[in-house]
Amino acid sequence: MESRPYTIDTLIEIMARLRDPNSGCPWDLKQSWQSIIPHTLEEAYEVADAIHQAVDSQDFSEVKLELGDLLFQVIFYSQFAKEQGDFEFADVVDGVCEKLIRRHPHVFADIDFADEAAIKANWEAEKSKERAIKLQANSVLDDVPKALPALSRAQKLQKRCANVGFDWGDAWGPYHKVKEEWAEVGQAMHQQDGEEIAEEIGDLLFAVVNLARHQGLDAEDLLHQANRKFETRFRAVEQLAKADGKRLQDMSLEAMDALWEKVKQRLKT
Incomplete structure (x- = not known):
């Protein structure tokens, strides 16, 4: 094994050693194309999470490590293919280079x-x-991959349809569609029809994704940002309650809402 700094060839060699039938790692030898898919998805999400945190902290050291873990997933799949005689990692690199140059x-x-x-x-x-x-x-x-997160898949489906002309002319089309779907959710709730409520909420979400797309925004990223904002505010509410010697579960909704409004004002300023 070569000494540091290691190269991509070192990583390929490590993978081959891990999958060696005589001296490899028992866990790696048990794996298959299907079995490591969950790990690949998890690593991709960990890369995204590390990037979001790094943008806030300006410390990208964790991003480097997570990208390495994601790269290893590509090497893992390439090793399966090599063992089957289908292709190798070099063919993966060749294919993506050709595609990028052509595009x-x-x-x-x-x-x-x-x-x-x-x-x-x-x-x-x-x-x-x-x-x-x-x-x-x-x-x-x-x-369009079925394993995509639902918001991302909705946006990709809409984009595909837009490429053949099936789309609103501007952002006001999906905006009015959102209002229409919102009203239909209300109608379903008045009728107390559980299945209809679920369907209409789904339609509303799809329409909101379409509005985001027309604004040049990524719906998945927008919801991620909204989650982060909510989490930041709620943690601050918890801290305010704790500083007052109180527990949220012992407080009224009105009292918690007052803390929420205080946090919102603090964060704005």
Whole structure:
């Protein structure tokens, strides 16, 4: 094994040793394509979480470690493929390099586009060609990953439809759709129809994602930010109550709401 600083070749060699039938790690030898999918998803979320924390703290050391863990997942899958004789890690690198070069002719082929919108249109056209070749798809929605978080998948579904012209002309279309779906949620609640309430709330969420997309925003990221804001405020409420010698569970909703408003004002200033 080579000495530090290690390289990508070292990581590939480590993976091969871990999967060696005679001297490898029992846990790694038991793994399969399907068994490490949950680990891959977990590592991706840990990268995202580390980045969010790093942006606040300006300490990116944890991001480096989490990216390494995510890279190892790619090496793991590549090792499975190598053992089956399908492909190797070098083929993965070759494939992504070819795709990026082809999708960026304005950078690598001296082709000029009028503006950023034209560049984006070319990118989507290239992706459409790839999907047609890969899947001979019956629908533009055929290869939208089902394992995506629901908000992200909703946004990707909407984007695919927009690429073929099935979309609102501007952001006011989804804005009014949100108002329409909001009213339908209220109607379902008045009727006390549980199934209808659930369906209408789902429609409302989908419409809100569409509004975010039309504003050039990522719905998943927006909800993540909203979660962080709520968590920050609620932790501050807990601290105020504790400083007063009180427990939230012993306080009235009105008293907790008063603390909430105090926290909101503090954070604003």
